[in-house]
Amino acid sequence: MLMREWGSPELERFVEALIDQSLEASLGSLVKGIVHNFNGTLQVLSMKLELLQTMLRKEGIPPSSSTWTKTEECLAQLDRLQKMVEMLSQKASVEETEEMVPIRLNELLEEELSFLNHDLFFKHQVELQTSFASTLPPLKGRPLEIRLGLGNLIRNGIEAMEGSSVKKLTVATESRDHDLWVTIEDTGCGITKEIEPSLFTPFFTTKGGRHKGLGLFIARKVLTPYGASFHYRSGGGTTVFSVRLSL
Structure with missing residues (x-):
């Protein structure tokens, strides 16, 4: 039935709406949701690691210890992830533009x-x-x-x-x-x-x-x-x- 009526304005408008929906669901909209959720997780992890370092200082654990080294490595990786998330967010903003x-x-x-x-x-x-x-x-x-x-x-x-x-x-x-x-x-x-x-x-x-x-x-x-x-x-x-x- 749909194929026999393909020339109808109603069906053409329906398909146009599907295309618009596909565009909206593409990278820009998806990345916005991912960035929002991921940022929250990164902030929690960063706070936990900084709290751990505060506890290490109070316990007198030297910065040369393996525990300190691992926390520094984790913080460095979190910083790297944060920069990647910012890059994705910027790219999403660029891709949503109507400009050529x-x-x-x-x-x-x-x-x-x-x-x-x-x-x-x-x-x-x-x-x-x-x-x-x-x-x-x-x-x-x-x-x-x-x-x-x-x-x-x-x-x-x-x-x-x-x-x-x-x-x-x-x-x-x-x-x-x-x-x-x-x-x-x-x-x-x-x-x-x-x-x-x-x-x-x-x-x-x-x-x-x-x-x-x-x-x-x-x-x-x-x-x-x-x-x-x-x-x-x-x-x-x-x-x-x-x-x-x-x-």
Whole structure:
């Protein structure tokens, strides 16, 4: 029923709302919650360690003791974590901006792959290989949109390998003909001729279960304003998705 009425304004508005929700739930909003909770934990740990040092002084434990050394090491690590949290908070603020800013594509992809490590299937079962061009010109855009679009393509490749005996994901970048290219290769279930016409159709999925069939649709929707074109081939146990982004 949904597919027969895809042209209706109501359904189009519904899908637009889903995209907005995906943007809001992306890095910026997530990091805000993480930073808030993590900061509280760091402050408690820091106070406990400083209290321990006060007790050590009262007990006359010399600063050269192993206990003092360990507390200093812990405080140093907490300081390092605090700086990392501040960096994430600043990045979240930058990414929520509506302004077009220069984006370092390699760094964005590295961060996205790092964040995906919360997915235990990806972290423990998928072999990851990256091949990033050593020098890429910056892409001007909104980081949250680029992250959402490319992140959906990467997750699509990961999800396609859930039932595969070989699980390898390759993410590559290059600059070609004044354009940027991102290529994502997986060893998943592949794309058959029968499903090709429906690949970018909202709510279409062959995976079932928790998969809603919006990943590729959203990727194309948010990346098309950047002059994106999508190319894919499937066969021989691999599927390769390439996205061209205009500079």
